[in-house]
Amino acid sequence: MFWEAIKKVSDADLKLVDEGYYVVLAHGDVAGHPSGNANIDAAYDLLTTKYGFSKKCSMASMSRGTLSLFRWASANPEKVDSIYVDNGVCNVLSWPAGKLVPGNNSIASGAPASWADFKKKFGYKTDEEALTTKESPIDQLEPLAKAGVPILMVCGSKDKAVPYEENDAILEKRYKALGGSIKVIVEDKGHSHGMKDPTPVLEFIRKHTSAPTKQTSAAVNLQTWIVDIHTDWLKAAADHANIEFKNGLATPTAKTATFRSVLKTFDKRRNAKSLTIDQSAIWHNWVPIPHIGPSNLGDAPVMLAVGPGNYWMFGQYGSSQKRKGYQSKATKLEGYDVALKTTPFPNQYDAPGGLKKGLGGYHAWQSKDMVNWVHHGPVTEAFSSWVTTAEYTDGKLYIYYDYPNDQDPHLYIDDDLTDGLPGKNMGMAFKDPSHGSDCAFIRDLQGRFHVIYEDWSPLDASTHSWDSPLAGHAVSATGIGDFKILPPAVDVRTKPTGKFGEYPHPHWHATDPKKYPGKPAPVDIPQHRIKKGDVRAFAKYEIHEPEQDAFGDWASICIGGQYYLFADYHPANSGIRVGWFTSSSLDKPFTFCGEIGRGHPDPDIMFAEGKFYLATQMSTDYVSPGPWVETVEARVGVDTDKDGKIDQWTDWTEVKESYDYIEGFSKQVAKTQAMMDLSKLPAGYGFRYELRLTDATENKSKPILDAVTLAFNRPTADAASKPYDGSWESLQKMPVPAWFDDGKIGIFIHWGPYSAIGYREGNRGYAEHVPKLFYEDPKHYYPYMKQRWGATPPAFGYKDVIPHFKAENWDPDEWAELFEEVGAKYVVLTAEHHDGWANWDSDLTPWNAVDMGPKRDLVGDLGAAVRKRGLKYAPSYHRERHTGFFAKEKYAVHSEPRPDIAEEIRRVPEAASLYGPFSYDKAFVDDYVARWKEIQDKYHPDFLWVDDFPIYTRDGNSVRSGTMKPEIKYFDDQIRRMITDFMNNATARGQEVYCNNKGGNRNWPDGVGCLEKDNLKLKVIGPKWQSCTTFGTSFGFLEGDQYKSVERVIHEMIEVVSRNGNFLINIGPKADGTLVPEQVKRLRAMGDWLKINGDAIYGTRYWKVSAQEDEHLAFTTKGKTLYAIKLAKPSAPFIVEAAAGWKAEDVKSVRLLGSDAEVGWSIKPDGLHIMPSSNLGESQFAWSFKIVTNADQHQPNAIIAEPKQMLNQTRQIDLDGAPK
Secondary structure, three states, X not given: OOXXXXXXXXXXXXXXXXXXXXXXXXXXXXXXXXXXXXHHHHHHHHHHHHOOOOOOEEXXXXXXXXXXXXXXXXXXXXXXXXXXXXXXXXOXXXXXXXXXXXOOOOOOOOOHHHHHHHHHHHOOOOHHHHOOOOOOHHHOOHHHHHHOOOEEEEEEOOOOOOOHHHOHHHHHHHHHHXXXXXXXXXXXXXXXXXXXXXXXHHHHXXXXXXXXXXXXXXXXXXXXEEEOOHHHHHHHEEEEEOEEEEOOEEEEOOOEEEEEEOOEEEEEEEOEEEEEEEEOOOOOOOEEEEOOOOOOEEEEEEEEEEEOOEEEEEEEEOOOHHHOOOOOOXXXXXXXXXXXXXXXXXXXXXXXHHHOOOOEOEEEEEEOOOOOEEEEEEOOEHHHOOEEEEEEEOOEEEEEEEOOOOOOEEXXXXXXXXXXXXOEEEEEOOOOOOOEEEEEEEEOOOOOEEEEEEEOOOOOHHHOOOOEOEEEEEEEOOOOOOOEEEEEEEEOOOEEEEEEEEEEEOOHHHHOOOOOOOEEOOOOEHHXXXXXXXXXXXXXXXXXXXXXXXXXXXXXXXXXXXXXXXXXXXXXXXXXXXXXXXXOOOOOOOEEEEEEOOOOOOOEEEEEOOEEEEEOOOOEEEEEOOOOOOOEEEEEEEXXXXXXXXXXXXXXXXXXOEEEEOOOOOOEEEEEOXXXXXXXXXXXXXXXXXXXXXXXXXXXXXXXXXXXXXXXXOOOOOHHHOOOOOOHHHHOOOOOOHHHHHHOEEEEEOOOHHHHOOOOHHHOOOHHHHHHHHHHOHHHHHHHHHHHHOOOOOOOOHHHOHHHOOOOOOOHHHHHHHHHHOOOOEEEEEEEOOOOOEOOOOOOOOOEOOOOOOOXXXXXXXXXXXXXXXXXXXXXXXXXXXXXXXEOOOOOOEOOEOHHHHHHHHHOHHHHHHHOOOEOOHHHHHHHHHHHHHHHXXXXXXXXXXXXXXXXXXXXXXHHHOEOOHHHHHHHHHHHHXXXXXXXXXXXXXXXXXXXXXXXXXXXXXXXXXXXXXXOOOOOOOOOEEEEEEOOOOOOOOOOOOOOOHHHHHHHHHHHHHOOEEEEEEEOOOOOOOOOHHHHHHHHHHHHHHHHHHXXXXXXXXXXXXXXXXXXXXXXXXXXXXXXXXXXXXXXXXXXXXXXXXXHHHEEEEEEOOOOOOOEEEEEOOEEEEEOOOOOOOXXXXXXXXXXXXXXXXXXXXXXXXXXXHHOOOOOEOOOOOEX
């Protein structure tokens, strides 16, 4: 029912809005307490009763919001279409408990304050008691599974706050056990939100939306029609023959099968884009073939594709008996530029390296065509003959061998496979935590090395072909050392008995007696040719029952993101053969899918010459064209005249997947989906497709369909998506967004390289302006710079302060959590101040936070953190005053750099783009607009915040009066277009945005955005306005600043809100990213007050008067409720004079927020008399009386709109923060 923002790269939620979905944010309790359900109930009831929305909703959550989602969903499963969770907290023992709680077996970082809150809300007195809780989402799944609610989860493999294995993995396992439908996508990331490509999320939401077309326009504007689960297939089928629908698949039951879809209709004409068909990942399409590769290659083969036409096999060099009497000859082979010799083996040749003496280990053969093989000689030695797998990266072979056998993968790195010599022996690559090894290595697309290895701890491997039901998984960035153990890739263990046994290994003690000490065998062990008394090393294992299947000698490959594992498969009561598994992610458990052939295989797999080769140590190998099974034919028809009949069909077309190499990867194979281009099909009002399936193989594979997607081009945006025509007049009609009008409280953050200074002469004024004061007031500041940094301009200037701005202790999530806790509803961070420094990842200036200083995207990282908590976000933009900041004349159309600035630029030319330009010429204006556009496109701000434009009223300009120089006329025109683009761009995404109108003279015509000034406090009720307010005298960090009292801050906030204003309170963090304690103290005090009195602030509107000074009262309203907020302790009765004329029946009740004490009241001719109790409850600094009446209290015509009258008696300060 609510869809929290996913704005990392794509606005997935706004794409759904484009399609007719509505986004509703409904907060439950942050600890998942049932009391939070009331808020979601209220939102649900409002939407379904008053507005007629669907009775079922799609639910979404991020992080700890997942606790409240599952609490409500499990109580109301009949109201839920689907659930999407992004890095969600599924297990409170992981978060907030974590590893900090004694006795809790967790790897999560934990959150002590949130854990304390959880215990308090659920009534747990001790940690020990709380650790027995069943209040996690993982404990609330049964009602959802019974109701058939599908779940999609996206999480990060590097998430230390909410680890996958303690959250998503447990929930997935339990939900599947309950029969629920769930998909988990594990990405290579930490605790961050959103997907670079949100398509899976969008498709999931669309697919599981049950609302009929008349209730939502989603069906009309749908970009894709997806059929991929059981109910989809049933709904989509108009008719079919010889097809069974089961487990989300469409499986042919005969040699041929057909499927015809229903007619998908639209109210408006649409253009079909493509038809895409996905088959099941099940891979039975294997054909047995004679032994591939060199005929004398012995032992278990290892294969590696280095690239197209460059294939390698590794193995023992077999018998040379045929060489007797054979005379080799010099020869040539296409593709090889070295001298070759013929051999007695068919299609096999010796290169110079192949003529060198063998070393008792593995040899290398190369082929360009999988027919002819060139022998290049040894790549390992006798002690390293137990080769298990190989990988290739950066021009080097990584060949892994067990040492001793079935233990600890070791590594050679070889940068020349043709020299007939082993590469550099790197020693142990991975310390096997158990016994077994016989591993597979595969690099993921991030280049990390994954190892899948045998773990013999659960069985007697000696009786199971030295295989196991358990396959471990670990990952390393380099492939040698520093491996992180991950959850098992394969785990088919039966029940442990708690009993243990042991078995001998024939090689360990003989190979390395120090590491593997032996003991005499107590009895004869014939299967290993061990006699009683023979000394062998023994291994311990836990006995499991019943008997277990075992797998080993792993091999791996990935096709289009689908991972496959091949292995020896030794069933509990049968002979050995190849078994195989698959998974959509290396970070998820693999599923057993089937078997291939018979015999002891020790397999390996390689993609070569457009085919997949599965090699074994037996005489039979296998080849496959890939998982795709032929033949699938399709055609698509269109209804062009809306009569419900197909007017034109495409030709029948065979579709199939294709595969290709991925440059730089040996075991990652690219997949091109089976797709039919529909661009030539005419537009229409309805579409239908037909499929013909023919099993053209001679094996047990079938063309089993997993999904069919009919995609449409995005509808052309109409004029409604661009409501602003580029004129000031149209911009004056911009509405005040509800989130802004209701939110009231924002956090402003001034942070940049100037934060590393933290000083201002006289300790008053705006510290963020000190960079220019360095050069304006050298008499004072140069000695300060000399004392602090040992140099002055031009040798050391503001550019040299930037390295001191590191943000090394910054945690954006901590900031965002604080802002949410103190009651802020939106956050404004300086993207660029007057100094020319960019706090974002900019491609337009090198002077940015990613390339210098902090070396991270401050704007992007904070945006992600606050938005996942439901807060609005606006990077502020102050560049309009940059031309004069380091110039001789501050507010001139054309100026020049100050002398020492000019000299700095002469010495360091790159500094010109930081300090300059110094004129409002076209280049500056175009760059000004381009920088904002970059912010707009990358971060989708909810608010366009810009600073004063002093040039508009200086140097002969009076822009709003129509007098301006040509350069400023161009500037103003471009600004108008910039605001128009911002508004239209957001409207097209369905995003409600707003802007400010800064300064006493206002930048824009009145009505364009909200009026705003620094520390503004109107004395009257004005049109929507905002006060950007400081706790002290500076916006940027100022050491030893003088701060307002908590009481004064709270009173200012109340007065601003009562007069139709928003309170944007500023903080100035330190350069390292930590917050000033005095500022945090005041924020928390604000938050404490708002927790009690928030009803009198959020969502309120002004009354007919804003204040009653004699009683220290301020007023707000909300519907039929009037709030009288007392700014002095209400120790005596008082009168609300503006209620004069009310009747007794006009008032229903009066109570004090934060107190249960009864409040006396009466209506008299002079107004509403209120008699407070002596019990004033928990509030401090101001007390809010809630007066419920019988009539709406908001008075829209109470606004004073005339600018001079509105700004009369407001505080006057200059542009540097000094009082006038």
